[in-house]
Amino acid sequence: xxxxxxxxxxxxxxxxxxYVGLSRDPREVPSPLIGRQAPAFSASVLADPARRLGRDDxxxxxWVLNVWASWCGACRDEHPLLMAWSREQRVTLIGLDYKDQxxxxxAWLADGGNPYADSxxxxxxRIGLDWGVYGVPETFVIDKTGIVRFKHIGALTPAVLRExxxxxxRQLNG
Amino acid sequence: MAEIQASKTQHSARLQHTHTRRTLPGRTTAALLCALLxxxxxxxxxxxxxxxxPALEARMRALASELRCVVCQNQTVADxxxxxxxxxxxxxxxxxxxxxxxxxxxxxxxxxxxxFVLYRPPFNDRTALLxxxxxxxxxxxLAGLWGLMRRRSRLADAAFEPDSDLALEPEDGPNPxxxxxxxxxxxx
Numbered sequence: 503x504x505x506x507x508x509x510x511x512x513x514x515x516x517x518x519x520x521y522v523g524l525s526r527d528p529r530e531v532p533s534p535l536i537g538r539q540a541p542a543f544s545a546s547v548l549a550d551p552a553r554r555l556g557r558d559d560x561x562x563x564x565w566v567l568n569v570w571a572s573w574c575g576a577c578r579d580e581h582p583l584l585m586a587w588s589r590e591q592r593v594t595l596i597g598l599d600y601k602d603q604x605x606x607x608x609a610w611l612a613d614g615g616n617p618y619a620d621s622x623x624x625x626x627x628r629i630g631l632d633w634g635v636y637g638v639p640e641t642f643v644i645d646k647t648g649i650v651r652f653k654h655i656g657a658l659t660p661a662v663l664r665e666x667x668x669x670x671x672r673q674l675n676g
Numbered sequence: 677m678a679e680i681q682a683s684k685t686q687h688s689a690r691l692q693h694t695h696t697r698r699t700l701p702g703r704t705t706a707a708l709l710c711a712l713l714x715x716x717x718x719x720x721x722x723x724x725x726x727x728x729x730p731a732l733e734a735r736m737r738a739l740a741s742e743l744r745c746v747v748c749q750n751q752t753v754a755d756x757x758x759x760x761x762x763x764x765x766x767x768x769x770x771x772x773x774x775x776x777x778x779x780x781x782x783x784x785x786x787x788x789x790x791x792f793v794l795y796r797p798p799f800n801d802r803t804a805l806l807x808x809x810x811x812x813x814x815x816x817x818l819a820g821l822w823g824l825m826r827r828r829s830r831l832a833d834a835a836f837e838p839d840s841d842l843a844l845e846p847e848d849g850p851n852p853x854x855x856x857x858x859x860x861x862x863x864x
Contacts (some may be wrong), residue, residue, distance in 0.1 A: 529749075531792045532790055532792070534786065534787060546827075616798060631788060634790075636747050636760055
């Protein structure tokens with residue numbers, strides 16, 4: 503009986519490791535930014551090269567940073583959801599036009615609608631690098647004191663918005 | 677494709693009139709080879725050394741080869757053709773050129789992408805199991821093996837399979853095969 507228990511225990515251990523290991527998404531790299539001050543930036547605004555927007559301009563309000571680009575396919579899938587969400591006016595939504603051309607980015611917003619209060623223009627991806635961006639689209643939630651509270655990698659879904667982001671926004675605004 | 681098609685038809689046309697068999701296939705092959713070489717050159721442009729300073733480039737390569745590309749996760753930043761890896765190499769180059777140390781650049785990358793970018797993760801409470809498990813497994817197996825050997829060394833001779841030259845005598849005792857099979861189970 504004891505002879506049987508040892509292989510069984512080994513098998514169960516292996517199964518448990520595989521169960522946990524295989525159910526994780528290796529594409530989701532945990533961000534070291536969560537719980538830390540948002541990286542500083544000062545970028546020209548997509549719509550107007552002469553106007554600049556920096557991190558410190560946004561201190562005092564809860565805001566959401568959505569990284570997008572005109573060349574990004576998944577951003578196109580996410581876009582209608584962001585449009586609908588921005589109409590509910592729950593939060594200041596800032597875009598980051600990542601490694602894009604200004605004309606292409608502007609045309610994309612003119613075409614599909616602009617859900618963003620403003621979009622930062624990041625042609626060489628330097629701001630994106632500071633934010634640890636590696637797969638567009640990505641979405642961050644930043645609290646009133648400028649601390650990053652949440653990050654989502656990939657296109658937003660209604661479930662992520664309703665179950666993760668909105669409760670967090672209520673808590674941060676409350 | 678159109679080019680190949682054109683040269684093929686040209687080729688067969690020539691074959692009917694003259695007998696210059698070898699020139700055209702040769703030319704087509706050469707053209708294909710050129711196209712291949714050119715296209716590889718185009719792919720490789722990202723990874724080609726861009727700095728004028730070979731020593732700096734070597735330091736950048738060494739550092740980049742121990743960083744993981746977060747886009748194509750099983751490649752190093754040095755090997756990857758992803759645009760992000762190119763950005764990261766450029767960043768490493770700039771920072772090393774500005775006089776930053778390797779450790780400072782590593783800290784810069786981990787502050788943005790986490791310990792995940794390091795192929796050699798640091799030892800901390802989250803990675804303790806990762807670092808210690810192989811040694812613990814090794815020690816555990818050795819202890820198990822030692823215990824088993826001690827237990828077996830104290831068993832009586834009767835618990836073991838007889839030596840084969842004794843067991844092979846057919847008249848006394850049972851069939852050596854069945855004896856081996858039963859004694860193989862007993863000592864465990």
